[in-house]
Amino acid sequence: MKIAIAQLNPIIGDLAHNTDQILAAVQQAAAGGARLVLTPELSLCGYPPRDLLLRPGLIAAMRQTVEALATQIPPEVAVLVGFAEPNAGARDRGEKPLYNSIAWLENGQVQQVFHKQLLPTYDVFDEDRYFEPGQAINSLHLPLPNGQQIHIGVTICEDLWNDEQFWGQRKYPNNPIAQLKEAGVDLIVNLSASPFTAQKQPIREAMLAHSAQRFQVPIVYANQIGANDDLIFDGRSVAVNRQGALMTRATAFHDDLVWLTYDPQAADLQAGLIAPAIADINAEIWAALVLGVADYARKCGFSQAVIGLSGGVDSALVAAIAAAALGPDNVLGVLMPSPYSSEHSISDAEELVQNLGIRSEKLAIGPLMSGYDETLAALFEGTEFGVAEENIQSRIRGNLLMAIANKFGHLLLSTGNKSEMAVGYCTLYGDMNGGLAVIADVPKTRVYRICEWLNQHPEVILNQVQAAAKADSIIPRNILTKAPSAELKPGQVDQDSLPSYEVLDDILERLVQRHEAVEDIVAAGHDLTVVNKVVRLLSRAEFKRRQAPPVLKVTDRAFGSEWRMPIASRWTGNLVPQAAIALTPSTAA
């Protein structure tokens, strides 16, 4: 029996577009002799639909679309399609209004509907907000032309992620995989929308292998690809046989149609094509961010992007990502030197523009700085140059970039990294401006490593960027070796205000990723004064992050929908004396 995985890239809420994609994949699969076609979780509306699920019109339209789609499926093909089904009687029983469902389409009809059992409500997930957990054990008997039947267990994403042996803990009381094994299924399929984080794929594959082996059942896992706002879906659908060996792997970060064969005699899957694994974390994050930018732009209707180029490493990386995502002709880099800008900030940015082959403009901001100084002269009389004046420079640049974005219909990409977003070393309404925060989940130390990797692997961008062939390295060497600086006052460098990025990023990883307590971070070898400072900066920058653009998620805790911190709050940890954390007016902004 041939199975095809349609690894698709939906547009959230665009039922017509998504249905067309599904149908095209099904027709291709049917032409190739597939008996069963899998699509990702909620493939009809795309994942995550968020509060669009509260719109009754969308729910009604999904049901109509599923039924219409069923009539268009070629004969002798069964298709599993994800949609949200109303929970009839929810109001009488005190349940949630919807199910996260799969429709089995065959012979012109919806044959059966299955409901997701395990509903993630943590990290980026809010499924309890919308869905009632399914109680039934989900399986179907698929007749083959020879009269045999294959008994297939049907699961949705999280249903697969609760193996207490693999994780050493349970997140939910039941394990649907164990229940399906008990029900005697031959094969388990899983329709997923599993967001990308770096180095997650080996864990997915190990988990699948573990469950397959433990329950002696082959598993086919169909994942969504494509970026939707902050979430990137990397695809890499896989299948494992009953011994847990990898039988197929779809491409990463690209839509795909993958073929599998289930052999009823052997009661197992046969080996198919296995796309190469991505061993290098830098390569993986690079590819994810390129997809993130390309899809956000496309799905919002932009073909061109604009980026402020400071001559620093962050904007250099974002420009390279944008050039790879949109093509260098579609990227405009804007240099905006001030009287405090160093010589190299301009020459480095110009070299980058050359290397990437992007368009560029130079707008000096000195006259506008003087303009603000004059406008505010009477009001600011007798005060010292400080954060207010530093921020004005950043906000002039932000204003110029938005003017260009508005005038020419470009998408402004913001260039801040995760380290500075964490401690507030960024200007709200200034360098934070943009429709998408491309690297705001990438710590500064990782930004450097990705740039080094890019310079060693120019081939990932050379197709798009012919000019780079001429350069020694895509990211100019001086950008990677000079001391990082915001250049908002003479001689300023980041380490005037912050610990070294190696130290800062380790403390932040412990605080943000792992929610470690201050005493544990100190016990790991960090200085208490430094840790307390970082804790305080992290907490005080909450108001800035609240107003940030969507942050492309690449770690297991980005500053997005999985970081829901209060602003007007005072918890900073145990080791901080209360007096030290009393809030003072936040002049940095």
Next chain:
Amino acid sequence: MKIAIAQLNPIIGDLAHNTDQILAAVQQAAAGGARLVLTPELSLCGYPPRDLLLRPGLIAAMRQTVEALATQIPPEVAVLVGFAEPNAGARDRGEKPLYNSIAWLENGQVQQVFHKQLLPTYDVFDEDRYFEPGQAINSLHLPLPNGQQIHIGVTICEDLWNDEQFWGQRKYPNNPIAQLKEAGVDLIVNLSASPFTAQKQPIREAMLAHSAQRFQVPIVYANQIGANDDLIFDGRSVAVNRQGALMTRATAFHDDLVWLTYDPQAADLQAGLIAPAIADINAEIWAALVLGVADYARKCGFSQAVIGLSGGVDSALVAAIAAAALGPDNVLGVLMPSPYSSEHSISDAEELVQNLGIRSEKLAIGPLMSGYDETLAALFEGTEFGVAEENIQSRIRGNLLMAIANKFGHLLLSTGNKSEMAVGYCTLYGDMNGGLAVIADVPKTRVYRICEWLNQHPEVILNQVQAAAKADSIIPRNILTKAPSAELKPGQVDQDSLPSYEVLDDILERLVQRHEAVEDIVAAGHDLTVVNKVVRLLSRAEFKRRQAPPVLKVTDRAFGSEWRMPIASRWTGNLVPQAAIALTPSTAA
């Protein structure tokens, strides 16, 4: 038996501060002879703590604090305190890590801990993210000096909100109130943190009356007061006797200690003090917003605010709210006329400054507009004046306001209303700038009504604003009668781009508040073209709202944590032809 409700205003995460408040209230209650003291839900950490609940240090500190607090409670007083308790064994059983709990403190110890049964996970609520629902029926037997015992049912907020007779539907399968009645309790207490929305209090009181009457049991309801970021808690704790009659009501929008007497002979509550109801919705929203601004400023460490004054109705209302919240001396209004500003925009703003007695500054932005024009001249050559140039003006003002906020440690308040936030008739990084969006949940038509009401009730602000006594009306009449205009180009008025605000606000109420389908809105009498336009504008402005400051919530659906819409999406409704909703680059920003 005397019961005291401590209607408290916690600071999120500040255990020391919150404990001091609880202890002060308990001591006052003990001095007055109270046998039982009630505090609000999660009174130790404040509600909502959000992802601070993921910090193990906070959870451990709460347990320690509860135990320490128990030792400080005066003898013969029982206190119910809200905190989050770890769910031991959660990882083995597949449950959530915490309970939303109440500790019964008495005789120097934690006597018993009760767990919330019904966990809201809709609208602004995310309780399934953190908490496991309690299964036990929660009650305690409180001995009286005469040897009698009162059997008291203990519930937490949502536990009380699932009466299927009152609502005509269930949100949860069980009703803890019915269970407690069956268990034979004499009295039910409820510890709440119920966010304010306009005209919610009569519903709360009707629901309490219904449940008391239905189950023939008196109910005491203790609510939190105080604003935490976007959520305002209005207090108005109440008690109803077994016939459902109102026995007491605490003050609105202010902390309070309320006394009740339970008569064991009559097995009912006796009548106590009843604070007056607020009949006028405008008065209620006004008071809520004043508390929202006062608490956000205080809890973030600000004593002074800055506001851009355009001469329009929105900034006039926000300035009046700020003057009432912080005192007129602590409010700085900044007039920033451009060459497109009308005469009256300046004179109206100046009259407002006079009436409110606030400080003011005037900064003309013409020179900076020329500065941007010159800086961008080469790049923009051959293009027409448009949205880019309009936005530059707004962003110059935003930049000046932030410079002042940064320089003097003022809190910038943004002044946009809900109607313009909905359709994107506002400039991101311009007039949207601020730490708090004061009236962004108030539709434009309601902004006018609150201003009219304020002019009829100058007494609500006269204490703070002596100068107003001299004025005919606090909000200058001309501000309320002239056509609303952004004044970003000559002769511009809002209704050039938008339907009348009466029409717009009705459509928006149907779309945002009620999630009505386009066909239903048209059936209610609106023009299809207009509705389609509003649907499209609402959807396209999502990227702006994502970067807005916290919005003080006053309706049952604000643009905050209860509006979780995707940005890169294409669902707009059934009646919109697909071609019309294809996204084009969003030049308006």
